[in-house]
Amino acid sequence: MQNQNQPLLEVKGLKTYFYMEQDRVAKAVDDVSFTLKKGETLALVGESGSGKSITSLSIMRLIPSPPGKIVEGSVKLEGKELLTLSDRDMRRVRGNDIGMIFQEPMTSLNPVYTIGNQIAETLMKHKKMRKKEAYKRAVDLLKLVGFARAEEIVNEYPHQLSGGMRQRAMIAIAMSCDPKLLIADEPTTALDVTIQAQILDLMVEMKQKFDSSVLLITHDLGVVAEVADRVLVMYGGQIVEEATVYELFTNPKHPYTVGLLNSIPSLDEEVDRLDSIPGTVPPAHRFPHGCRFAPRCKHAMPECLEENPELRETDAHHKVRCYLYEEQGGEKVG
Template sequence: MSNHAQDLLEVKDLKTYFYMEDKTAKAVDGVDFSIKKGETLALVGESGSGKSITSLSIMRLINSPPGKIVEGSIKLDGKDLLNLSEREMRKVRGNDIGMIFQEPMTSLNPVYTIGNQIAETLMKHKHMKKKEAYQKAIDLLKLVGFPRAEEIVHEYPHQLSGGMRQRAMIAIAMSCDPKLLIADEPTTALDVTIQAQILDLMIEMKEKFESSILLITHDLGVVAEVADRVLVMYGGQIVEEASVREVFTDPKHPYTVGLLGSIPNLDTEVERLESIPGTVPPAHRFPQGCRFAPRCKHVMEKCLEGNPDLLETNPKHKVRCYLYEEEGGNADGEANR
């Protein structure tokens, strides 16, 4: 990893398993990554790849039982969150880490006004008086683009459109100037125009509050717009890590190549988009070798036996694939053919 001094979040060998009667689901299985201060890191993969469990592990919101973080460390500004008590962790969740979910209706409380929900957060974490907290709530709503902020504070979540609710949730998430914003599929439920506005808003907020963002998504179009670096996740493991530019211009892992092949490109006409055959295997039934092997068109004998390590093909690009092993970490773009 690069210079640790500027790492805000450092996740090392994270393993989060779920224990069911006679099976163990290794939902997150040995994940390492870091996020620098001011950086937007995208964590990409299909559903079932382990990306949401990674974010919930960072927030320490894994339901136990059946889930348990069995190994690893999650350091925020050098402090290991796994060593904190639940009470200390609650402080971290409001102050240091903000979270935006896919569906604001599940995280906004339907029985309280928007203003009340922002003000509560400020009174609890910033120890503001009620009047001051409401004023700050109005300021935040203006900041996230509500034209009638003074009226919106008195409205309830159901009175707002999906895009407006998502803005309100960003206001709540940013209310305590978090160091890290975790956005889990923040635009999936929205139409494309609103989606773009919400992403712009997140980046604007990040710059204003000098936060870092962990963006979790299955949508590579979103990634191209906002991220600095990308982690591609499959079967509970990181299979590729690179800058956004490298992922789009020189994808290495056959899975990444497949994900990119399934996005429509306005510049080239293709008869039909490629799709990757099959689905992500359930976490209690990962194959013995490479987890992508059953779906991979480059599969070799050894892929069925061993699971490759994450190799550096250059200092800023890592890939978990045997295609790159033989030739000192460069298979000459073999996965792209």
């Protein structure tokens, strides 16, 4: 029986490295720890190359090996360690306990099978349903995610659907086995703004209907503000800030988070030019020796170039990896 105070998902000291030619090691995820409570939506935010998607693939044990390898750490779902499960047991966890929505459904949906077939196959495999029962459930799920003509969609192929419709079909597949955890990796990136809003509303609705928790991976802070309860900001394979969504938007602490927020256009004030963060995320095999953000940071101090700071709690519900906040009550960056 699960302890009521036990987090649904607990990730501790996760390290996922990629071993490249010429003995180069890309530390894509480097000592990442966080928890996700039951019923919570946790957003993982950062630029491309920050390690967000590799973190989610590590949780699912879908890292391509070689060249990738989870070298250290722990991933527990309701107290059960996933990293030591057999491949067979892990396949049961995927689909049954964890559902996943990918960024581009066209690469996740099989082009030669109908939508109904792909939902039914999941139900037959994980829920041991008979074919007729599985197809009936597939129609019900398609109706649930907003298809008006679900009876027809069930017999159509992915290429016959629009991007938004394919994403709805992916949500139907992901939720088909009533998972405890839904991982959504950039679920709205390829969609136009109107469809994005519909998909986000649908995800919130499905989360409530199925009583699931959500790990949302995104680079879009607008999406975070819309649906998240808590936020993890990633940079250079590490978490640099952790806070409630309200705290993050009203009191950002890490210079990287401040830079991300300052680069968003605001309806309240008119500016000639938006702020931008100089430079780019360094490649994972060439992280700087000290703080990984230091080469792009206007607040960089000598110690930032020498040693990487720890992720520290500055106050309740707020952690930051920055020497400006080594002592509690450090001044706000910005």
